[in-house]
Amino acid sequence: MTKQIKILGSGCAKCQSLTGVVKDVVSENNIDATVEKVEDMMEIMKFDVLSTPALVIDNVVTISGRIPSKDEVLALLN
Amino acid sequence: MFDWAQYLADWLVYDVLDLAQEQHLAEALHFFIYDTTKILILLFLVIFLMGVVNSYFPVEKVKNYLSRNKFYGLEYLMASFFGVVTPFCSCSSVPLFIGFVKGGIPLGVTFAFLITSPLVNEVAIGLFVGLFGLKTTIIYVISGVLLGTISGIILQKLKLEKYLTPWVKEVLANAQRDQDKFQAEKQSLKQRLPIIWTEVGTILKGIIPYVLIGIVIGGLMHGYIPQGFFENYMAKDNLFAVPIATLVAVPMYSNAAGILPVVQVLVTKGIPLGTAIAFMMGVVGLSLPEAMLLKKVMTLKLIAIFFGVVTLCIILSGYLFNIIL
Numbered sequence: 001m002t003k004q005i006k007i008l009g010s011g012c013a014k015c016q017s018l019t020g021v022v023k024d025v026v027s028e029n030n031i032d033a034t035v036e037k038v039e040d041m042m043e044i045m046k047f048d049v050l051s052t053p054a055l056v057i058d059n060v061v062t063i064s065g066r067i068p069s070k071d072e073v074l075a076l077l078n
Numbered sequence: 079m080f081d082w083a084q085y086l087a088d089w090l091v092y093d094v095l096d097l098a099q100e101q102h103l104a105e106a107l108h109f110f111i112y113d114t115t116k117i118l119i120l121l122f123l124v125i126f127l128m129g130v131v132n133s134y135f136p137v138e139k140v141k142n143y144l145s146r147n148k149f150y151g152l153e154y155l156m157a158s159f160f161g162v163v164t165p166f167c168s169c170s171s172v173p174l175f176i177g178f179v180k181g182g183i184p185l186g187v188t189f190a191f192l193i194t195s196p197l198v199n200e201v202a203i204g205l206f207v208g209l210f211g212l213k214t215t216i217i218y219v220i221s222g223v224l225l226g227t228i229s230g231i232i233l234q235k236l237k238l239e240k241y242l243t244p245w246v247k248e249v250l251a252n253a254q255r256d257q258d259k260f261q262a263e264k265q266s267l268k269q270r271l272p273i274i275w276t277e278v279g280t281i282l283k284g285i286i287p288y289v290l291i292g293i294v295i296g297g298l299m300h301g302y303i304p305q306g307f308f309e310n311y312m313a314k315d316n317l318f319a320v321p322i323a324t325l326v327a328v329p330m331y332s333n334a335a336g337i338l339p340v341v342q343v344l345v346t347k348g349i350p351l352g353t354a355i356a357f358m359m360g361v362v363g364l365s366l367p368e369a370m371l372l373k374k375v376m377t378l379k380l381i382a383i384f385f386g387v388v389t390l391c392i393i394l395s396g397y398l399f400n401i402i403l
Contacts, residue, residue, distance in 0.1 A: 009169070010169045010172065010371075011169075012167065012168075012169035014167055014169070015169070041172055041173070041176075041374055042245070044173055045173065045176050045249075048177065048180075049173055049177070050137045050138055050141060050166075050170070050173055050174050050177040050178075051137055051166050051167065051170040051173065051174060052167070052169060052170050052173055064138075065136070065137065065166065065167075065170065066273075066277060066280075067276075067280060068276075069276055072273075
């Protein structure tokens with residue numbers, strides 16, 4: 001099943017680098033997933049996160065406020 | 079503790095490069111080598127320690143704690159104190175603000191947290207110890223926490239809820255205490271260490287360029303500006319020095335890493351510590367970019383009041399520093 005990945009963030013440097021990490025992991029491991037960047041504050045608030053960037057996989061917030069390593073993202077996706 | 083760094087700098091500048099002791103270049107270079115070594119080590123230590131603390135007290139936990147418990151007036155101090163141990167990226171200030179409001183935390187308490195967090199954090203503390211020593215650091219941390227607390231109390235008294243933007247008011251109307259229970263991660267320190275470790279790396283990588291540039295500028299000023307140069311302009315008895323330094327600083331933005339090495343040199347060249355710290359707090363604590371971000375949740379009037387109150391408190395603490403130090 002295709003995984004829905006969302007990256008929440010207002011567009012700051014940290015959010016860009018989280019997007020980079022996630023996209024790399026997805027393409028390097030041929031994971032069936034869509035990556036969407038959410039910059040709208042109202043949308044972000046629906047997830048009840050306090051600090052960005054945040055990583056949302058299939059509507060579950062898995063990481064917030066920090067940039068995970070590639071291995072960590074891969075483990076979360078599997 | 080850092081005698082060896084002193085010897086290292088002596089050896090590199092006077093023996094290896096064979097520069098004479100009185101030369102400006104030699105002095106500037108010596109300052110650079112000694113300060114860089116010392117500061118980077120202290121930064122590493124403080125950031126690591128705070129990383130461990132933060133791993134056990136993430137901001138979600140702080141929010142739930144403040145939201146669920148009653149503190150009978152002490153909540154401002156608590157929020158301000160939590161601001162020290164939970165660093166957050168300035169781009170998170172909007173989600174953080176909303177999250178606090180949603181959890182039924184009073185506006186003033188939220189402000190106390192938001193004010194202290196950028197002023198007193200792991201980077202500022204590490205640099206402060208390296209540049210000014212432990213005693214000044216402790217005074218700075220205490221006054222930073224008090225500044226957040228007092229500003230928070232004043233802002234609460236002003237009843238500013240009506241100046242929030244409409245959608246935030248809606249959030250406020252639906253606010254409820256004790257909403258989501260925080261899922262505490264049951265992890266041992268050993269499991270947490272790799273994550274803390276990467277965080278320390280990211281933070282250090284992010285600030286090292288600023289620290290180096292700050293120290294280079296500081297080093298140049300150190301070697302080339304004569305001792306007591308600023309005393310004529312910013313003497314302690316000049317009552318306007320503190321407000322002017324603060325007002326100039328508010329629109330500017332730099333993080334603590336870039337501004338502190340410069341502030342330290344200003345102090346050694348004769349600017350009173352209180353004036354210099356007021357300047358630094360103005361630069362680090364308030365800025366135009368931050369005001370732009372907050373526009374999403376606050377009306378201009380509220381932003382103006384918020385900035386006004388904090389600026390006033392910074393000026394007061396600048397005077398206070400000049401009197402007690």
